[in-house]
Amino acid sequence: MVTQAFAQEAETPAVDGAAAPATDATHAAPADAAHGDPTADTHATTEAHGGEHESGVFPPFDPATFPSQLLWLAITFGALYVLMSRVALPRIGGILENRKALIDADLAAADADRQKTDAAIAAYEKALAEARSNAQSIANKTRDAINADLAAKRAAVETDLSSKVSAAEARIAQTKAEALTHVDEIAAETAQAVVGQIVGDVSPDSVRAAVAKVKE
Amino acid sequence: MAGTDPIHQFVIQDLFPLFTIGGDGTEGSGLHFAFTNSALFMVITVATIVVFLLATTGSKKLVPTRGQLTAELLYEFVAGMVRSSAGTAGMKFFPLVFSLFTFILFANMFGLVPYFFTVTSHIIVTFALSMLVFLTVIIYGFIKNGPKFLKLFVPAGVPGYILPIVTPIEVISFLSRPISLSVRLFGNILAGHITLKVFTGFAVMMIGALGALGWFGAILPILMAIALTGLEFLVGAVQAYVFAVLTCMYLNDAIHPSH
Numbered sequence: 401m402v403t404q405a406f407a408q409e410a411e412t413p414a415v416d417g418a419a420a421p422a423t424d425a426t427h428a429a430p431a432d433a434a435h436g437d438p439t440a441d442t443h444a445t446t447e448a449h450g451g452e453h454e455s456g457v458f459p460p461f462d463p464a465t466f467p468s469q470l471l472w473l474a475i476t477f478g479a480l481y482v483l484m485s486r487v488a489l490p491r492i493g494g495i496l497e498n499r500k501a502l503i504d505a506d507l508a509a510a511d512a513d514r515q516k517t518d519a520a521i522a523a524y525e526k527a528l529a530e531a532r533s534n535a536q537s538i539a540n541k542t543r544d545a546i547n548a549d550l551a552a553k554r555a556a557v558e559t560d561l562s563s564k565v566s567a568a569e570a571r572i573a574q575t576k577a578e579a580l581t582h583v584d585e586i587a588a589e590t591a592q593a594v595v596g597q598i599v600g601d602v603s604p605d606s607v608r609a610a611v612a613k614v615k616e
Numbered sequence: 617m618a619g620t621d622p623i624h625q626f627v628i629q630d631l632f633p634l635f636t637i638g639g640d641g642t643e644g645s646g647l648h649f650a651f652t653n654s655a656l657f658m659v660i661t662v663a664t665i666v667v668f669l670l671a672t673t674g675s676k677k678l679v680p681t682r683g684q685l686t687a688e689l690l691y692e693f694v695a696g697m698v699r700s701s702a703g704t705a706g707m708k709f710f711p712l713v714f715s716l717f718t719f720i721l722f723a724n725m726f727g728l729v730p731y732f733f734t735v736t737s738h739i740i741v742t743f744a745l746s747m748l749v750f751l752t753v754i755i756y757g758f759i760k761n762g763p764k765f766l767k768l769f770v771p772a773g774v775p776g777y778i779l780p781i782v783t784p785i786e787v788i789s790f791l792s793r794p795i796s797l798s799v800r801l802f803g804n805i806l807a808g809h810i811t812l813k814v815f816t817g818f819a820v821m822m823i824g825a826l827g828a829l830g831w832f833g834a835i836l837p838i839l840m841a842i843a844l845t846g847l848e849f850l851v852g853a854v855q856a857y858v859f860a861v862l863t864c865m866y867l868n869d870a871i872h873p874s875h
Contacts (some may be wrong), residue, residue, distance in 0.1 A: 458623065460738045460806060465628040465654070467637075467647040469740050472655035476662040477745070480719055485711030488669040492691040495676050495684070502678065 587611045622813035626737055626806070629653045653733045654741075661722045661735060690718070694860065701864030705871045712752065713867075716745060717860035724805060724852030728845065736855075737809055739802045746797035749863045757870035768873040797862055804855050808848045815841040 459465070592607040630650040638646035669690075672683030680688055694714045698706050720736055727734025735741055757765040769786040770779060819834035819841070826833060 459626040459628060460740075460802070462628070464648060465652070465738075466740045468628070468630075468634075468650045468652050469654050469738060470744055471649050472651070472658050473741055473744050476655075476658040477715065477719060477748075480662045480665060481711060481715045483666050484669075484715050484718075488666065488673070488687075489691065489711055489714060491673050491676070492669070492687055495673060495680075496688060496691070498676075499678060 584608075584611060584615070587615075622810045622817060625734070625809060625813060628738075631656060654735055654738065657723070657726060657733045657735050661719060661726055664726075665718045665722055694718075697857075697861060698864050698867075701861060702868040702871055706864060706867050709752070709864075709867050712749075713860050713863050716749070716863055717856055720745070720801065720859050721853060721856035724856060725849070727805065727809065728848055728852065734805055734809055736801055737805045739798060742798040742802040743794065745801075745859070746794040749797065749866055750794040753866045753870040756867075757873060760870065761873050765870070765873045768869055772874055793862075793866060797859065801855050801859055804851050808844070808851050812841055812844050812848060815844060 588604065588608045588611045591611055592602060592604055595602050595607060630652050633648070633650040636646045636648045668683070669687050672681065672687045675681070675684070677684055691714070694717050695707070695710060697717075698710050698713050702709065723735040726732050727737065757768070761767075768790065769783050771782060771786065774782050815837045819837040822830040822833045822837070824830065
């Protein structure tokens, strides 16, 4: 099963731990022999399974490869850790922090501006309300003044009128009373004249007494 | 054969060797260190994350560009996760959680590119990451709370006679966290990649074996592989998220041990 060519193919990239550059495929097998490897025969057999290291075990479980892997894992992972913790992560963290600080500052400024706007709006509304109440009071005052003036004038006119009415009434009453006093005289004169025509002269006094008697 | 072998993709290949500690100089003895394909993709993963985050945030724009916005979203996503799970006190672990999340996320995503190696498909990597979290929790928990950290195993409001049962359960569940955390990630990624490879390999084998008829027969497995690729992107993102969220919750235990 193991052909020379096949063993060489598996061997190709290998360097067998020794200084000999075994990368030359044609010299792979002789190089092994030159190492004085006592297991050279079985070596070739195991390489049929692709094993670069001597044991024929499953490669991930081959302890011969452990030292190299651990060494290089320590070197590479250590370098990664140092570079991450010292350089890369602080830098990215700084970028994020910067941006966050800037955004926060902008938000704070915007908030302050908003508060200013709110204050301005409140002041405006207060002034507006004041002006409105001022206007109301002025209107009220004016209306009251006009009403008072009107009422005073009306009262003056009314008193004037009523005084005139009462004066007129008094004059009427006086005229009427005067007229009424003349009625008795007229009646007495008329009665005297009538009686004088009928029965001859009578004294005005008696006529007057008679009229007064009738009137009662 | 190697082209359709579903295991081949997980093979660690030495790109160039570094050094060996101990051993007698023979092959396979001692602790062998090398720059491997896995290491290469770890480097690519980390380099991509770092370059992306640094390049997109360089100008620090107030109004972000698309790239900067992506970086910011990633940051805020993880920060929100940490804050909601572990509270503001947990933010000191934010770099750790962020590193874990991005590392796993980018490693998973790179792993889905054909011919790319998947770093998180190896248990040792996921286990190391979960042990990092586990040890951080224990050490920080004891430093911050002292012996009160052990209250974690004694849930408040539980009657005294149940405690002998509850406390061992709590201890076992606490100790199994690094295992479950690592195996969950490893298992999901490994299984997903094997499944993908099996379906695509099946298509290749059909074409190879049946010729023209094989092209027709390959449609179904290819459709399946396309659907699975979408699923694997989801799985890769979800597993990175799950790992990060569980990390946050475990860290929350260290910060506030009393339930």
